Amino acid sequence: MKKSKILINLIILFFTLINSSISIENEIIFKINNEIITKIDVENEYRYLIALNKNLKNLNKNEILEISKKSIVKEKIKIIELSKNFKNPIIPEKYIELILQNIYNQIDIDNLNDFKGYLINKNVNYQDVIKKIEIEALWNELIVEKFSSRIKINKQEIRNRIIDNKDKTTKSYLMSEIIFEISNSSELTRKYEEIKKTIKEKGFDNAALTHSTSGTSNLGGKLGWINENSLNKKLREILSSIKENEFTDPITIPGGFMILNINKIKEIETFKNIDDEVEKIINLKKNSQLNQFSKMYFNKIKNNMQINEI
Structure with a gap:
């Protein structure tokens, strides 16, 4: 009887230790609203x-x-x-x-x-x-x-630009991005220096993982190939002075700042089908604007949630 009691106590202790271990291993570290x-x-x-x-x-x-x-x-x-x-x-x-x-x-x-x-x-x-x-x-x-x-795209302007350049080669950029926010303008220099330090020490991909708020951050900020005709005039001018494996200074965008890194540059042959190219660029511009709306909307709902680190 005494041995049975000892055995029962050992079993209880064993499961108590297991449950304790599980609770420690699976401890709550964040509460977001009721989640x-x-x-x-x-x-x-x-x-x-x-x-x-x-x-x-x-x-x-x-x-x-x-x-x-x-x-x-x-x-x-x-x-x-x-x-x-x-x-x-x-x-x-x-x-x-x-x-x-x-x-x-x-x-x-x-x-x-x-x-x-x-x-x-x-x-x-x-x-x-x-x-x-x-x-x-x-x-x-x-x-x-x-x-x-709320998307605004000037289709005729895109078509005119393609027609004007139909006998010329255009550039396509393999790019990555870092999107970041600051609470006030005085923090911009400090934050940019912090990002540059990470880029220098660990590369642009890891800087995007560490600092970027964009949805591309988990993939190192990769944007893929982007035709220069899908970019606005300001971005085309900025990128024209950047070489491969170089990155821009912070560029003001709605809700924050963007740093672009050029991984590779290639020349694109003359367009054979203007209508196809117009549609391709329109889709790129739509995606770009929707990404901006996505960031702003996410920040809005995030600010309205209770986020507590335990």
């Missing part, structure tokens, strides 16, 4: 970011954990807002496949099966990646619904 973010959420985000950003190897674990915290907080804010606007949303499978392909191509993986194997090796759940894609897809849909009527 929580745990230590495990941050660790999962940490592994996800490392899997998709090879340049993160240049940062130490604490730096990456801080980036992971910012990233998961941003995602949770979007989830809260999306829950107010969508009920049982369905994302087309083809759309998810297209985004997936873009993600694994950026880390030099050719097909979905290899990508799934890569995620297993990195201890990242494939369904978690799908969920993140769905969140971003719904967020983009929300922004389109709210702001598409």
Whole structure:
């Protein structure tokens, strides 16, 4: 009887220690309105970011954990807002496949099966990646619904510029961005120096991960190839004086500042189909304006939420 009692006490102690360990491991570190973010959420985000950003190897674990915290907080804010606007949303499978392909191509993986194997090796759940894609897809849909009527594009001006340059080669830039905000103008110099220091020591990609508030930050600020005809006159003038592997001074944009880095420059041949090029540039301009609305809207809802770090 005495041995049985000792055994029962040991079992109780064992499960108490396990529960204690689990609660410590999964401790709450953020509360956003009525939602929580745990230590495990941050660790999962940490592994996800490392899997998709090879340049993160240049940062130490604490730096990456801080980036992971910012990233998961941003995602949770979007989830809260999306829950107010969508009920049982369905994302087309083809759309998810297209985004997936873009993600694994950026880390030099050719097909979905290899990508799934890569995620297993990195201890990242494939369904978690799908969920993140769905969140971003719904967020983009929300922004389109709210702001598409406010997009302003001068189609005739675009057509005229293309016609004027139809016998000339134009430039296309492979670019990355850092978007940042400051509370007052006196902080601009200090913040810019801080960003430049990170770029010098750890590269532009890691500076974007550390400092950028843009949705591209998790991918090192990468924007892809952008034709100069899709840019406004001010940006064309700024970039014309920048060489490959150089970056701009801070450029004022709605709600903050932008730094652009040119990774590569190539010359584009004369356009064979003006209508196709006009539509391509219009789409680029639409996306650019929607991204600006997205940043402003996100900041607005973020400021209206209660975010507490525990």
